[in-house]
Amino acid sequence: MKNKAKSNGLFKRIVGNQMFIPVLAILILVIVNLVKDPSFFVVTWGLNNDGFPVLSGSLISILxxxxxxxxxxxxxxxxxxxxxxxxxxxxxxxxxxxxxxxxxxxxxxxxxxxxxxxxxxxxxxxxxxxxxxxxxxxxxxxxxxxxxxxxxxxxxxxxxxxxxxxxxxxxxxxxxxxxxxxxxxxxxxxxxxxxxxxxxxxxxxxxxxxxxxxxxxxxxxxxxxxxxxxxxxxxxxxxxxxxxxxxxxxxxxxxxxxxxxxxxxxxxxxxxxxxxxxxxxxxxxxxxxxxxxxxxxxxxxxxxxxxLTTTLYRFKVDSEARPAYKAVVVILLVVSSAPVVRNYFSQLAKQFSSPKKEVA
Amino acid sequence: MKKRVLAMIMASAMVLGLAGCGGSAGSTESAAPAQTETKTEEAAPAGGDLIKVGIINNDPNESGYRTANDKDLKAMFNEANGFDAKFAYSMKNDEQISAAQGFITDGVDYLLLSAADTAGWDSVLQDAQKNGVKVILFDRTIDADPSLYEASIVSDMAKEGQTAVDWLAGQNLSEYNVIHIQGHMGSAAQQGRSGALDAKVAAEANWNIVAQQTADWNAENAQQIVQSVIDAKTPFNVIYAENDDMAKGAVAALDAAGISHGVGKDVVVMGFDCNKWALEELLKQNWNYDGQCNPFQASYISDIIKTLEGGGSISEKTIIMDEKGFDASTITQEDVDNYGI
Missing domain, CATH: 1.10.3470 (ABC transporter involved in vitamin B12 uptake, BtuC)
Known part of the structure; x- marks a missing residue:
């Protein structure tokens, strides 16, 4: 019982943290790219046209x-x-x-x-x-x-x-x-x-x-x-x-x-x-x-x-459709990271944990 | 201590700020008239046999194209060539229309017009017709009855695209894997230049589009697009960029990745607009092709005026200008000087 409450508290603390949604978004983007094309994460060593060594790859491009x-x-x-x-x-x-x-x-x-x-x-x-x-x-x-x-x-x-x-x-x-x-x-x-x-x-x-x-x-x-x-x-x-x-x-x-x-x-x-x-x-x-x-x-x-931009380029989304894709992802992210929604979810988490307490 | 340091930082920032108010406000004021005010320049007192011409153009600072266009018109329509020319510049339709009304009142013989907007010209052009002022459109067409103007001299963007695609086909590559970097979607230049390539790719089996994205005429976007194709390790051998800026961005990405480009190299680079610096890249054989978008309409206009003055008539209302495409293996310094804008 004590452990349960503790894990609930931890869960709430993670979900309630401001960094939760941005980190989750990065994780989702990473997973989508891993599933679609793992070579996204390959960083290679090469020479540029001046003959000097450079690292290249999508991750470097993003940074x-x-x-x-x-x-x-x-x-x-x-x-x-x-x-x-x-x-x-x-x-x-x-x-x-x-x-x-x-x-x-x-x-x-x-x-x-x-x-x-x-x-x-x-x-x-x-x-x-x-x-x-x-x-x-x-x-x-x-x-x-x-x-x-x-x-x-x-x-x-x-x-x-x-x-x-x-x-x-x-x-x-x-x-x-x-x-x-x-x-x-x-x-x-x-x-x-x-x-x-x-x-x-x-x-x-x-x-x-x-x-x-x-x-x-x-x-x-x-x-x-x-x-x-x-x-x-x-x-x-x-x-x-x-x-x-x-x-x-x-x-x-x-x-x-x-x-x-x-x-x-x-x-x-x-x-x-x-x-x-x-x-x-x-x-x-x-x-x-x-x-x-x-x-x-x-x-x-x-x-x-x-x-997100690099991923959309990588997936070769149509020129006309690209802003729309971006808009959808952005709306989802902004809404889910809005303080109002975050509060609502932490309330929900509370409601989930309280009936359990009564049963115990 | 901390507070004092912070206070000092803030105090110095405030001093900067006060200077800032003055500086920024001043520059706003001095920049504004140059951009919006309709300037009228009197060329010379009307001589006996000079042809009076009123020229309404967009602001010469709009782009390299416009600057070249304005220079060309000024070089043709002056007293030495038998013209009494007045110029008015604005990127706003209503200001252009009032300038046109001014020219009609002044009793010009010809009104040359590059309209900011396609709509709203009917009544002022009817006025011109009533007063015997002949109207010639250049660079841009308008939505008005063709009987209201004598001729319209424009670029054919679709032909520009076709010339470029024909040149590319003439390179006899065994396979064409093209990165197609488009301009602002829906603009006339984008539609014309994309159309020809799209048709060719659909028709030929060995022509493939590796990536087709809009970079909105922006070099950095183009750089990112090409970078993403390189990162994905997709093979390509042609970059078809719909203007010079985007071609430049694409080349920056190639350079960073160590991919050779230019005449006899791995990747063929194509651009449009014939900026001087772009033609110089051709001369150095770093790029392969640059298509012209001709800003030099003055000689066409002057031919039409001569025909009309001689009592002749114009058979074709819409005149499409000759536009060249430059090949890096044949371009000369002379071409760069003559056609670079």
């Missing part, structure tokens, strides 16, 4: 292509938790930050012979631009109390035009092949650099959350703004800060995106990525209305989305 989304999910989680709303301008601000980076690298020239500035300078400028965009959104949301989705709608609409304007509507091509290393492989290292960049971002945010009060303050503001103010937290600062951090994440994602093709296309770069970033937060079981959050769950959510 590689999921990096931008994972980085964006970090910032989006903070924004969601603090402001109870989402930033829909991240795709457009990636275009702006990427364009600024190319402007510095290529000096406003579409086809320069050499790079005009070191990559690190260009990247720092992009960080500054990304944070400025974030600060613009953050100021509208925190100081002027505009709904986050409405406030970020401004950059969502104008961002890609601004990006084109920064480079005088030219599409600069970076002449230095080394620039492609930020998304591809550095010679001698067989894993794409984007994976390491994502890991670095994850480590930084985890250290920040562990050693500062950022996480606590963000959740406090998201749960109850006025009571957190009464406790000496400045909600305006916290909300503003969350948008600036997202801006920084955008700049890092922009570096990877631009590096992938060594050029930019303002109208299609990072298109619709804001929706995937919001989705990653939701898949992680975080309430989109703000408050408590779990950073690991959001990051896992981002990789689930990439896992």
């Amino acid at each position: 590689d292509n999921g990096s931008e989304l994972a980085i964006l999910a970090i910032g989006m989680t903070l924004v969601t938790a603090a402001s109870g709303g989402q930033d829909i301008s991240v795709g457009a601000t990636i275009a702006v930050a990427g364009s600024a980076m190319l402007r510095v690298l290529c000096g406003g020239n579409a086809r320069p012979e050499t790079t005009q500035a070191p990559v690190i300078v260009a990247f720092l400028v992009a960080c500054l631009v990304g944070m400025l965009c974030g600060a613009f959104n953050g100021a509208l949301v925190s100081v002027f109390k505009i709904q986050p989705m409405v406030a970020t709608l401004i950059l969502f609409t104008a961002g890609r035009s601004i990006a084109a304007w920064i480079n005088n509507n030219e599409l600069p091509i970076v002449p230095d092949p080394k620039f492609a290393w930020f998304a591809g492989c550095i010679p001698g290292i067989p894993i794409p650099t984007s994976v390491f960049i994502a890991i670095a971002c994850i480590i930084v945010i985890m250290l920040v959350l562990k050693f500062t009060n950022l996480g606590l303050y963000t959740q406090a503001v998201g749960i109850n703004e006025s009571s957190s103010r009464l406790n000496g937290i400045n909600p305006t600062f916290i909300k503003f800060l969350s948008f600036v951090i997202l801006g920084l994440c955008v700049a890092v994602a922009a570096l990877i995106k631009v590096s992938r093709i060594s050029t930019i296309n303002y109208s299609v770069i990072a298109k619709d990525i804001e929706m995937d970033a919001i989705l990653a937060v939701a898949l992680g079981g975080n309430a989109l209305s703000g408050g408590k959050f779990n950073m690991w769950a959001s990051i896992l959510g981002a990789y689930i989305i990439q896992f």
